Amino acid sequence: MATTVDRKTPRAAPLNARWLARLKRVLVQPPSRLRRPLELRSIGRAAARIGSIEPVLAQRMADAGLPMRATGSAWCIEVADAGAIDPTLANLAQWLHAHGLAPAWRDERLAVTDAHAMPVAAIERAAMRALGIASHAVHLMVCDERGRMWVQQRAFNKASDPGQWDTTVGGLIAAGESTLQALAREAWEEAGVRIDELQGLAPLGRISVRRPVAEGYLVEHIDVFEATALHGLTPVNQDGEVACFECLDVQALIERLHAGAFTREAGLMLATWLIAKRP
Numbered sequence: 001m002a003t004t005v006d007r008k009t010p011r012a013a014p015l016n017a018r019w020l021a022r023l024k025r026v027l028v029q030p031p032s033r034l035r036r037p038l039e040l041r042s043i044g045r046a047a048a049r050i051g052s053i054e055p056v057l058a059q060r061m062a063d064a065g066l067p068m069r070a071t072g073s074a075w076c077i078e079v080a081d082a083g084a085i086d087p088t089l090a091n092l093a094q095w096l097h098a099h100g101l102a103p104a105w106r107d108e109r110l111a112v113t114d115a116h117a118m119p120v121a122a123i124e125r126a127a128m129r130a131l132g133i134a135s136h137a138v139h140l141m142v143c144d145e146r147g148r149m150w151v152q153q154r155a156f157n158k159a160s161d162p163g164q165w166d167t168t169v170g171g172l173i174a175a176g177e178s179t180l181q182a183l184a185r186e187a188w189e190e191a192g193v194r195i196d197e198l199q200g201l202a203p204l205g206r207i208s209v210r211r212p213v214a215e216g217y218l219v220e221h222i223d224v225f226e227a228t229a230l231h232g233l234t235p236v237n238q239d240g241e242v243a244c245f246e247c248l249d250v251q252a253l254i255e256r257l258h259a260g261a262f263t264r265e266a267g268l269m270l271a272t273w274l275i276a277k278r279p
Helices: 017-027 055-063 082-098 179-191 250-258 264-277
Strands: 036-042 046-053 068-072 075-080 108-115 119-124 135-144 149-154 167-171 197-211 216-229 242-248
Touching: 017 197, 017 264, 036 055, 036 082, 046 055, 046 075, 046 108, 046 119, 055 068, 075 082, 075 242, 082 119, 108 135, 119 216, 135 179, 135 242, 135 264, 149 179, 149 250, 149 264, 167 179, 197 264, 250 264
Parallel strands: 036 075, 135 216
Antiparallel strands: 036 046, 068 075, 108 119, 135 149, 135 167, 149 242, 197 216
């Protein structure tokens, strides 16, 4: 990995403190309806907390004959043994989809993690929000040699936040995929960029968001990276999920942030980067 480029962000009008505080509040909210802890238990193993669920939905699933049981203040998915975990979760996801509760089916499996962020299973991503299961994502913010930020406009047919602006690249980490593997895949799919073409690739930390969404409750942990594109490297989308890219100087970036043009998560990541990089 190349050494980090020593680059300072040019001065510009400051971020609006009230805007940033409001954004942070929006991204950390309790559920809008009552939810109970959701656990996973197989014979011979201690129960692992994997998410949360609305009691009405849990009871509906139990009444449908699915292996969902009330255990004190929690609901528990019960399986016979470890080998039955993924097939059982697949059945739950199919039931949710059939009943319109997991509508954006993608045939993509994401890791199901316990309270210590250790993977214990995998499930179709469309079912994650209904079951309050935390997803894990990676985002990359790429600047050019002048310190301007490359940003993408999300395709207008995206299931979430269509047409809004986002970081250079970003996406969910698939089951069995490492953070760096996901970063390399997303960089190529969304921007046509190879990681080894970038200078100064470095982690910027993690942000976590929790908020109600139409499908249930979103919990997401996002690992954020930065890098510099040298020698006129320009992003070119490969997978049809990006409408266009723009390269913004700091002032234009701040103005667009304040105008609410970015997704909430991207807004917080970019604001965090600006605060860290400004002299």
